Amino acid sequence: MARSARSTFRVPADPDLAAIDPRGRPVGPQDKSAAAEQMADLATVLDERQEALYAEAIGGGTRAVLLVLQGMDTSGKGGVIRHVAGLVNPQGLTISSFKKPTAEERAQHFLWRIRPKVPAPGQIGVFDRSHYEDVLIARVDSLVPEEVWRGRYTEITAFESELAEQGVTIVKCMLHISPAEQAERLLARLDDPAKVWKYNTGDLDSRAKWPAYQQAYTDALRETDSDTAPWYVVPSDRKWYRNWAIAAILAETLTELDPRFPPATVDIDAERARIRASVIA
Numbered sequence: 001m002a003r004s005a006r007s008t009f010r011v012p013a014d015p016d017l018a019a020i021d022p023r024g025r026p027v028g029p030q031d032k033s034a035a036a037e038q039m040a041d042l043a044t045v046l047d048e049r050q051e052a053l054y055a056e057a058i059g060g061g062t063r064a065v066l067l068v069l070q071g072m073d074t075s076g077k078g079g080v081i082r083h084v085a086g087l088v089n090p091q092g093l094t095i096s097s098f099k100k101p102t103a104e105e106r107a108q109h110f111l112w113r114i115r116p117k118v119p120a121p122g123q124i125g126v127f128d129r130s131h132y133e134d135v136l137i138a139r140v141d142s143l144v145p146e147e148v149w150r151g152r153y154t155e156i157t158a159f160e161s162e163l164a165e166q167g168v169t170i171v172k173c174m175l176h177i178s179p180a181e182q183a184e185r186l187l188a189r190l191d192d193p194a195k196v197w198k199y200n201t202g203d204l205d206s207r208a209k210w211p212a213y214q215q216a217y218t219d220a221l222r223e224t225d226s227d228t229a230p231w232y233v234v235p236s237d238r239k240w241y242r243n244w245a246i247a248a249i250l251a252e253t254l255t256e257l258d259p260r261f262p263p264a265t266v267d268i269d270a271e272r273a274r275i276r277a278s279v280i281a
Helices: 005-009 032-058 077-083 131-135 146-165 179-191 202-207 210-224 239-257 268-277
Strands: 064-071 093-097 124-128 168-176 231-235
Touching: 005 231, 005 239, 032 064, 032 239, 064 077, 064 239, 077 124, 077 168, 077 239, 131 146, 131 210, 146 168, 146 210, 168 210, 168 239, 179 202, 202 210, 210 231, 231 239
Parallel strands: 064 124, 064 168, 093 124, 168 231
Antiparallel strands: none
């Protein structure tokens, strides 16, 4: 039996990012053409399951899904939003991006700006970066003392357990990219007038701290992975494979959730009769 995407990409108990090939294709399509065919099938699953989740909430359901996207600059968080989240009805989708915190946000607890963005029942929420910035950049750039960012692992785990108890299914994806591929993508931004606006000179500052970021990611993966909020490490050097992998993980998650359309609350035969009687010449 073929391995599922979730079991394939689930982070091991003792993660070693250096042992995971960013260009790997451990399961699923092996070329871009095959990936496009499979994405068409996944699109059908995602659309149907998301609509059922949305309808379930209209009927009083409380469940939602939160997709967390983390990764180095150029790893493709925006691409996933366009090519994976874009497969579902936007009525049932919320997207939240977490940039450098404002002065007001810095004055609050680090989860203060996160909580209001948690998806409501029936929604698939996508976080483009997230509360994990507070154990990644905050650690690498020494924005807070070590005892503070280390303590946040426990706070994050408690927060995610709280969300799970409320009915939010959490899917966390680390987009694993190589430094060589990042360099190519940064150069491509400079070469393309339609993409040069994406280029940020600060990206090179982060790139210079690559080993420190890899260690920060490794520790975050190890300390905050759980059955209620699992981490998946997705090879992301190949954009088409990255998109397929996350779409497959999300489709498997929604299929397991098995959201149901609420039953009819009206007398169907009586309503049919009323509609026929209301025909206007």
